[in-house]
Amino acid sequence: xxxxxxxxxxxxxxxxxxxxxxxxxxxxxxxxxxxxxxxxxxxxxxxxxxxxxxxxxxxxxxxxxxxxxxxxxxxxxxxxxxxxxxxxxxxxxxxxxxxxxxxxxxxxxxxxxxxx
Amino acid sequence: xxxxxxxxxxxxxxxxxxxxxxxxxxxxxxxxxxxxxxxxxxxxxxxxxxxxxxxxxxxxxxxxxxxxxxxxxxxxxxxxxxxxxxxxxxxxxxxxxxxxxxxxxxxxxxxxxxxxxxxxxxxxxxxxxxxxxxxxxxxxxxxxxxxxxxxxxxxxxxxxxxxxxxxxxxxxxxxxxxxxxxxxxxxxxxxxxxxxxxxxxxxxxxxxxxxxxxxxxxxxxxxxxxxxxxxxxxxxxxxxxxxxxxxxxxxxxxxxxxxxxxxxxxxxxxxxxxxxxxxxxxxxxxxxxxxxxxxxxxxxxxxxxxxxxxxxxxxxxxxxxxxxxxxxxxxxxxxxxxxxxxxxxxxxxxxxxxxxxxxxxxxxxxxxxxxxxxxxxxxxxxxxxxxxxxxxxxxxxxxxxxxxxxxxxxxxxxxxxxxxxxxxxxxxxxxxxxxxxxxxxxxxxxxxxxxxxxxxxxxxxxxxxxxxxxxxxxxxxxxxxx
Numbered sequence: 106x107x108x109x110x111x112x113x114x115x116x117x118x119x120x121x122x123x124x125x126x127x128x129x130x131x132x133x134x135x136x137x138x139x140x141x142x143x144x145x146x147x148x149x150x151x152x153x154x155x156x157x158x159x160x161x162x163x164x165x166x167x168x169x170x171x172x173x174x175x176x177x178x179x180x181x182x183x184x185x186x187x188x189x190x191x192x193x194x195x196x197x198x199x200x201x202x203x204x205x206x207x208x209x210x211x212x213x214x215x216x217x218x219x220x221x
Numbered sequence: 222x223x224x225x226x227x228x229x230x231x232x233x234x235x236x237x238x239x240x241x242x243x244x245x246x247x248x249x250x251x252x253x254x255x256x257x258x259x260x261x262x263x264x265x266x267x268x269x270x271x272x273x274x275x276x277x278x279x280x281x282x283x284x285x286x287x288x289x290x291x292x293x294x295x296x297x298x299x300x301x302x303x304x305x306x307x308x309x310x311x312x313x314x315x316x317x318x319x320x321x322x323x324x325x326x327x328x329x330x331x332x333x334x335x336x337x338x339x340x341x342x343x344x345x346x347x348x349x350x351x352x353x354x355x356x357x358x359x360x361x362x363x364x365x366x367x368x369x370x371x372x373x374x375x376x377x378x379x380x381x382x383x384x385x386x387x388x389x390x391x392x393x394x395x396x397x398x399x400x401x402x403x404x405x406x407x408x409x410x411x412x413x414x415x416x417x418x419x420x421x422x423x424x425x426x427x428x429x430x431x432x433x434x435x436x437x438x439x440x441x442x443x444x445x446x447x448x449x450x451x452x453x454x455x456x457x458x459x460x461x462x463x464x465x466x467x468x469x470x471x472x473x474x475x476x477x478x479x480x481x482x483x484x485x486x487x488x489x490x491x492x493x494x495x496x497x498x499x500x501x502x503x504x505x506x507x508x509x510x511x512x513x514x515x516x517x518x519x520x521x522x523x524x525x526x527x528x529x530x531x532x533x534x535x536x537x538x539x540x541x542x543x544x545x546x547x548x549x550x551x552x553x554x555x556x557x558x559x560x561x562x563x564x565x566x567x568x569x570x571x572x573x574x575x576x577x578x579x580x581x582x583x584x585x586x587x588x589x590x591x592x593x594x595x596x597x598x599x600x601x602x603x604x605x606x607x608x609x610x611x612x613x614x615x616x617x618x619x620x621x622x623x624x625x626x627x628x629x630x631x632x633x634x635x636x637x638x639x640x641x642x643x644x645x646x647x648x649x650x651x652x653x654x655x656x657x658x659x660x661x662x663x664x665x666x667x668x669x670x671x672x673x674x675x676x677x678x679x680x681x682x683x684x685x686x687x688x689x690x691x692x693x694x695x696x697x698x699x700x701x702x703x
Contacts, residue, residue: 112442112476115417115453116397117410122459124406132401150463151445176398178406 116179119152124178126185128195130166132177135197136184137163142192149192152183156193163196229281236273240266283342290330290349298353306360376432379423386420414458421454421484425553428481441470441587444504448514451483452502457491462499467506475561475585482557482565485550486516486577493575494520510583519574528567528575535565561585 138146138160146157152173159169170180187193247262334346393413400406445466452461471479483502490500503515523531531551538555539548558565564580 112446112450112480114446114449115413117414118449118453118458120410122407122410122414124403124410178397178401178403 116176119175119179120182123182126182127189128185129198130181130185130188130195131198132166132181133198134166134184134195135163136160136166136169136188136193137196139191139194142187145192153187153192156180156183156187160193228284229277232277232280233273236270236277240270240273243269280342283337283346286333287342287346287349290346294349294352299356302353302356302360306364372430372432375430376427379426379430379432383420383423383427386416386423389416390420414453417454418456421481424481425485425549428553428556429549431556440473442473442476444469444471444512447471447476447480448483448502448504450480451487454480454484455487455491457496458487460491460494460497460499461487462501464501464503466502466504467512469504469506469512470587471581472585472587475581478557478560479563479581479585482554482561482563482579483514483516485554485557486565486579489550490516490518490520490575490577494518507580510586512581512583512586514579514581516577516579517570517574518576519570519572522569522574523567525569528569531567535567 138157142157143161146154146161149157152175155173156169159172166181166184167177169184170177173180184193188195243262243266247259247266250256250259250262330346330350334343334350337343337346390413393409393416397406397409397413400409445463448463448466452458452463455461487500487502494500498519501517503517505513505515507513534548534551535555535558538552538559554565557563558579562582562584564578566578566580568576568578570576
């Protein structure tokens with residue numbers, strides 16, 4: 106076994122057992138720290154502190170998850186809490202404004218994938 | 222059985238010979254006019270008779286003692302020893318009185334025989350005295366062999382269960398990482414929680430069986446990770462509040478045991494408080510260099526006597542025994558504390574409840590990893606994050622293969638300042654960066670989308686074609702645009 110030979114905080118501990126957010130938040134959401142968030146830096150706990158610090162420059166939810174090496178589903182719940190608390194704000198959320206991606210964008214995705 | 226009376230008369234009869242001879246000499250002396258000689262002989266006869274009577278009495282007493290010892294040996298001591306041996310697990314708690322009797326009898330015998338003259342009777346007494354310790358030692362050795370075998374069987378079976386549970390957890394990890402549906406994720410969390418609790422109780426069996434910790438050493442863990450791993454192994458984890466935590470790193474070899482110990486304490490605390498009542502955890506570094514973790518509950522608490530006996534047990538845990546029953550949790554805590562060289566003390570919480578104080582020696586802490594290492598190698602920072610939080614990809618073999626590098630920052634997550642994420646951002650692992658940069662670029666454009674479903678479909682099918690071409694190794698016709 107590889108995975109559990111080291112200590113890993115279980116995801117349900119990080120989210121307090123929740124899998125749903127209070128605010129509507131898609132995985133494509135881009136977030137930024139609010140004024141309250143910035144001034145609260147240094148007084149927040151653990152992942153909350155790290156997430157607000159990352160979002161000082163606006164950043165995508167998925168990138169936040171990648172930087173903390175946390176499951177996206179966990180970060181989504183934590184970020185949802187921070188948005189509800191007024192520490193973070195959603196600056197862009199594709200899923201909230203439209204149901205489907207446009208063709209230009211898909212072309213770019215294709216380009217990107219092919220150039221990998 | 223001896224007939225004391227007949228033994229004694231035999232001895233007296235033997236003594237009567239010199240007395241009779243002296244009496245005859247005295248009579249002869251008196252008749253021939255030697256008064257002085259006659260008087261001396263009479264006195265000699267009297268003294269001889271008295272000495273003979275006294276000696277016979279002492280000898281009779283000694284024989285009686287030997288006889289009594291032999292009787293007790295066969296009638297009670299040996300049966301008691303054998304009886305005790307037939308119940309291997311029921312030792313200390315069940316039959317302390319018998320044990321005491323046997324020992325007391327043996328020591329009484331040996332002190333008795335010490336006062337005796339060095340003769341054949343004493344030798345017999347010493348032989349009888351030696352029987353009980355010899356049998357007892359033999360039985361102890363046999364019991365040790367049986368106990369050892371039993372422990373090995375328990376250990377082997379438990380390790381198998383533990384390894385199955387670890388496999389199950391890895392599978393749950395994978396499911397959780399790929400699941401996006403909140404309601405299904407919720408179910409997975411419950412399964413995850415149950416599996417973690419099962420693993421903890423499995424590991425408790427290993428602790429009780431005095432099996433050595435067998436988890437591969439990895440790298441130091443931040444104390445907040447250790448505490449929260451413990452919280453995750455507790456039934457009512459959502460009632461536990463991490464109230465304060467000073468930054469520290471726990472040495473790799475201590476981290477699993479400490480997490481297990483804390484989980485047992487948290488289980489006790491949440492188990493003895495009402496639903497909805499919070500249990501608080503405070504983790505502070507002491508001026509002495511030691512680290513102290515305090516678990517505070519506000520439940521009904523324990524009586525003074527209960528607290529005292531619990532602390533006695535914590536300080537000196539009993540051996541593995543079937544009779545442990547209600548104290549199993551405490552015994553596990555005590556054993557783990559011994560391994561960690563930590564001190565666990567229970568006190569009353571002011572206003573009601575129990576406060577458990579764990580003092581971990583400074584040796585169990587890892588030194589704060591240096592800042593230079595962070596600058597030199599950003600990937601180490603990412604490693605630390607992985608250790609500190611969660612593995613995005615738990616099944617990658619690199620988890621084990623990656624060299625155990627000391628984490629790069631001594632700072633705890635509790636007081637991470639703005640710098641912490643910067644350190645991560647300067648050198649994330651390549652895979653993470655490429656995964657992360659794309660959504661950044663795409664998201665704003667997604668916002669202003671305007672589309673025709675047929676066109677979208679066309680793009681998707683071309684994408685698929687391109688992938689297939691690439692897999693087939695053809696020189697990618699899919700790369701060409703429309």
